[in-house]
Amino acid sequence: MDTVNVAELVERLGSDEDAVRKMAVFKLQSNIGDPSFADIFMTEGGLTRLRYLTLHASGNTLAYSLTSFARLLEVDKGWECVDQELVERIVELIVTHPLVNILRGAMSILVSIVSHPHAGSRASEADLFGFRALKPAIAIYPQFLEMLVSRLSSADHALCANALQLINSLMRDSITFDSEAEWPKFIQKLQDLGVIRAVYVLMQDSALQDLAHPLLEFQSLTKVLLRKWRDIPLNQETPEHRRALKGIYVASNPAKGGVDEAAENSDDSRRSKRHHPDKWRRLGFESESPAAEFSEVGFLGMMDLADYVRSHQDEFQKILLEQSTKPARQRCPIARASLAVTSILYEHFEVDKSEMDDSKNYMMLESRSNFDKLFKPLLLHWTRLHVAGLQAFFRLWKATTAETEDLDKLVELVRILIESVVGGAGRTKDVQDVEEELASFEYHRLRELQMELLELTYEDAWGQHLRQVREELHHEALQFVKEQRIRCLLQGAWFSLESHSKSDSGPASRSTASHQYVQLSHNRRYLHFGDFDSVGDRAPELDALPEKIDLSIVSSVVSNISTSPDHSSSSTVKTAPRQASTKITIHGYAPSSSEHSKSHGHTRTGSKSTQKEVVLLTLRPASHSVASEWLDGLLMLLNQQPITAETTKLIDLVGNYGLKIRLLNVRFDDATFAGEAPPVPVREGLDEDYYYDVFGGA
Incomplete structure (x- = not known):
């Protein structure tokens, strides 16, 4: 600052010659980020001239002016010059201007304007800041959001970063300050424009360094959205919720499912309920009051179920038709399975993790080796993972000939499946490969993995006791095999x-x-x-x-x-x-x-x-x-x-089965045991009131 004459610099900003103005604003952009320089600059009347250049200049003069104004706002100064005219000019530049150096500065200015309520005190004219400040300009240039999302595929990483920063700012402000009816529409519009796919591609890119911070913030905002949807309780009095539930029911094709469709279309809901005692149970709910069953996953669970029903309607109807021919206890509970998969994904991605924890992750971005740990691109494909997880549940239900009482066991298997496949997927693994792996994962391999995880869990919790149990079971197995060999x-x-x-x-x-x-x-x-x-x-x-x-x-x-x-x-x-x-x-x-x-x-x-x-x-x-x-x-x-080796293998087999029986308390007909289930002994006068003491004290 000592080498710059601020008064002279301000005077040059108002020169009639463009070359003089360009050199002055070029020098300004490298100094304006110093708060003390900015104070003197504003005292000398430079702010008015900088605003004029921002509104009317072109070429490099405009680019340097935008960068200077953006840096001035970053040090929380110059807000008095922010008005609708300025915002409309910046939005126009983003929509119509092709030059990268101009677009960068313009987006940086909008990031500061949109984020201002979260950075410091609010101005008296609240409509000048936050997402609401952009809405009048976006009404004039409706292609603004589309152009913004398209910049995410730019070859210039700095421009991508600026565009994503602006998208993040718009999302955060909308989620925080818009009404419950408005912010979901804005998020849906961004998704329709392809923001998810664009960010997903950027997360998988090898050159993440320039984009790491805005990408991590987008990932954090995705969790904020999921939390917000989960925290909305399902209320059948809310028109949107009622429509979602009705959409699921209508998609089930109730006429083919054995339900009187004419009665359902009746305006008298009480009459409808009398005609359909199993209206919601048929879809896999536990009762005829489905709203109560969304208590854990809220509207997020409703969205996931509705998305599956809408995108896989033929499969949904086919499963319901197949299930209708089976006894009630053997029918796959589609709705409860969907809610369970939503809950599993929610826990897997640690959606409830606080933003305080996410802020710690920014410190880890200094090392490229942490990128694969921090970035979870698959989180962005939540809906596809939910569908794949739900279809895996259906496959496992059929493969195990499960019944209603086995629901919790099936849920646990799907949890292990998702932890293994989704949790084991690297940052660059494509979501389609993950879907295929979820669809082809064999049941017996999954059960083996379950046993390994169960033993590890008990090893952590009961280390010494579990080792003692293993030693006891090994000794018992050795004695068992010894007797078998001697009997030969x-x-x-x-x-x-x-x-x-x-x-x-x-x-x-x-x-x-x-x-x-x-x-x-x-x-x-x-x-x-x-x-x-x-x-x-x-x-x-x-x-x-x-x-x-x-x-x-x-x-x-x-x-x-x-x-x-x-x-x-x-x-x-x-x-x-x-x-x-x-x-x-x-x-x-x-x-x-x-x-x-x-x-x-x-x-x-x-x-x-x-x-x-x-x-x-x-x-x-x-x-x-x-x-x-x-x-x-x-x-x-x-x-x-x-x-x-044959005897050693037999001893290990007997000992391991003994451990599994103690840990799981499995039935003899459980799939853990290979082959046919052993026959139940029959003796005259023996009823079903008996039990086996398999390993003495087990």
């Missing part, structure tokens, strides 16, 4: 013999035998076996097996079958390299002649260190499944850990 040994099994195995298979002579039958004794202390020429139709009796091994002398079990990674290094198990045929070899300490003569194989008295380890028995299982059962059965019988 108790049942007995056939094994093949090979001619070269004679020396490896114990003391019995096997010159002609081709098969071997092995069975665990009932007291689980001996392994009985015998060789046979062929596999008989019936398993031999235990007494018919001539040989037996006292399990107390078994030292180790060797196998070449695959083992689980966690147990492959067990010191008590020798795992040989993979061979052509599966083989299990039981090693033990050879009994002395005196001990061998004792009946029932009583325990030896000698030291194991002095005894020789020999092969007691070799088994050749016919399949991998039998090999897993016998190898792990033998190991667990000897109080050792199972080692095959």
Whole structure:
């Protein structure tokens, strides 16, 4: 300011030569943003001359004048020169002028005028500020809003930012100060002009830096709108609300739905209600007083339901027609489903988040890495997401053959679906791809995701207790599988013999035998076996097996079958390299002649260190499944850990199902269980008044 002679500058602004005025106003635009300079400038009479140039200049002189006037208003000075003539001139420039540098300054001036009530004190003439200040000019230039929205697709990012700032200012002022009847019309007009699509494209653009602040403000204003609609209670006495409800009913095609349409068109509403006891229940409401069911989502829920019915009327009527043939408890509650999806989206996008929280987000804009966290372009396509979420609900209802009592479970599944698909979508993911993913997400995959989220939730809340439950269930599962494996040994099994195995298979002579039958004794202390020429139709009796091994002398079990990674290094198990045929070899300490003569194989008295380890028995299982059962059965019988992947998987499966049952308290016919539901046991005299204690204390 020290190098600028303000009086001389003001004098030059009034020069008859355009070149002099242009240089003066060019210098002015770089200094007028200093409040002290602005005070001196106004004291010297510069404000009147600047206003004159703003109204009458052209070219670069006009561009510099607009920028200077905009910066003067930004420091909250020069308001006395703002009148209808000036506003009309600025609106005219925006509608008719093509030059970017002129448009930027003009839009900045209107942003200050529209935002003035929110920035400081209001002038005595209230109509000179806010959105109302623009309405007379817009009446003269009705294409103003259309031109403004079209600037959002300009290649000049600074112009886009200015246009969006002005749109934001108009929206905020309209929402705050217009009547309940006026602001929705203005918002609807902007949407009809394509503002949503234009801002959506800008949010997905890679060059966000110049537009970050106005884009974030538009996103915040979108939440303000959603909150405002949600906070409007549905009132059937309000003509607009009554029309919306009637529109939904008429779109349902009541004549085909089994309702007397002639009676509905009657002026006597009480008579209509008498004729239609299920008028609203048929559409999925819980009662015949639908207004009360909008208490949580307000008019926003009505808008979402009405939009779906209007845009997908054929689908709506088809679903109603299909449902009309089913019992009441099996009918999909369309209206309640719609309200639930609205509520899910409302929570997902944190619409209730205060503007104080949004203001903190502006501080995060300094880093480009935060853009993907802050910007939620999908929020702008609220209606499309609602339709996609509602259609996903219908699909899940049909896939699960749900009934009315399952409504809350279905709502929770849709919530998880939206959190997964919409929440997992990146900033640049197109809304159509999100819609397709919502439509194709498989039910069983969704249930798996639900279980993972449920376990994480309980892990956070009950970390230590949940770990303890897991450990208990793992131990129970281990004991359960141990008993199952040992019962396979108790049942007995056939094994093949090979001619070269004679020396490896114990003391019995096997010159002609081709098969071997092995069975665990009932007291689980001996392994009985015998060789046979062929596999008989019936398993031999235990007494018919001539040989037996006292399990107390078994030292180790060797196998070449695959083992689980966690147990492959067990010191008590020798795992040989993979061979052509599966083989299990039981090693033990050879009994002395005196001990061998004792009946029932009583325990030896000698030291194991002095005894020789020999092969007691070799088994050749016919399949991998039998090999897993016998190898792990033998190991667990000897109080050792199972080692095959098949057994480990079975233990994990049983333990996980136990956890799911405890967390969800699911029914046996729940889709969590794969395949057919297990049959219900039947016993004479047994009624339905019983329960299962699946895991003791569960």
